[in-house]
Amino acid sequence: MSKCIWMLAALVAGTVPAVAAPPGPGARTIEHGRKLVTIAGCNDCHTPGWTEHGGTAPKDQLLVGGGLAFQGPWGTTYPTNLRLYVQSLTVEQWTQTVRTTKARPMMPWWVFRAMNDHDIASIYYYIRSLGPAGDPAPGYIPPGRPAPPPYLKLVMPPPAPATTGS
Numbered sequence: 699m700s701k702c703i704w705m706l707a708a709l710v711a712g713t714v715p716a717v718a719a720p721p722g723p724g725a726r727t728i729e730h731g732r733k734l735v736t737i738a739g740c741n742d743c744h745t746p747g748w749t750e751h752g753g754t755a756p757k758d759q760l761l762v763g764g765g766l767a768f769q770g771p772w773g774t775t776y777p778t779n780l781r782l783y784v785q786s787l788t789v790e791q792w793t794q795t796v797r798t799t800k801a802r803p804m805m806p807w808w809v810f811r812a813m814n815d816h817d818i819a820s821i822y823y824y825i826r827s828l829g830p831a832g833d834p835a836p837g838y839i840p841p842g843r844p845a846p847p848p849y850l851k852l853v854m855p856p857p858a859p860a861t862t863g864s
């Protein structure tokens with residue numbers, strides 16, 4: 699009889715697909731997120747003063763956005779305030795967003811391809827652990843419109859002179 703129960707248990711265990719539990723926001727998960735954010739350079743753009751201060755910032759400035767803005771043929775873009783951004787998202791919505799976003803330059807959205815769901819959730823929990831702070835970053839400004847500095851500007855070479863065909 700007990701052999702039967704064990705066989706049944708083995709059968710069930712073998713047929714039910716293993717579902718990985720979503721990572722909870724424990725200290726190790728948050729620390730993993732902090733490490734990924736540091737290595738992936740999120741602060742370089744999303745934390746004001748990060749570059750100027752050699753990769754450090756007070757906690758109230760971390761990831762509040764607007765840090766390093768960019769202007770080029772795409773217009774002017776300001777790094778999003780991630781501390782406010784995550785507040786309205788569940789971890790599932792965050793994961794879905796960063797997996798599908800094709801944000802404008804200079805956001806390197808392709809870095810998320812190298813991360814698994816645990817990595818992406820860990821970044822979310824790290825940012826959430828910092829709490830909301832700062833103001834929303836200035837909105838996107840289309841090409842040719844004046845934009846508040848400072849920003850880094852990409853200057854393109856002039857177009858090649860037209861050939862006359864002679």
Ligand code: HEC
Pocket residue numbers: 735738739740741742743744768775776777778780783796799800801802803804805806809821838
């Ligand atoms: C080289 C600069 C740069 C780096 C590095 C960078 N970002 Fe961004 N990020 C931006 C800019 C600029 C925007 C705003 C883009 C726009 O207006 O479309 C942005 C937007 C975003 C958005 C909003 C996307 C959307 O669809 O609205 C998220 C989320 C984000 N960044 C997360 C991150 C995370 C997490 C990292 C680190 C893995 C990171 N960023 C690294 C510059 C950067």
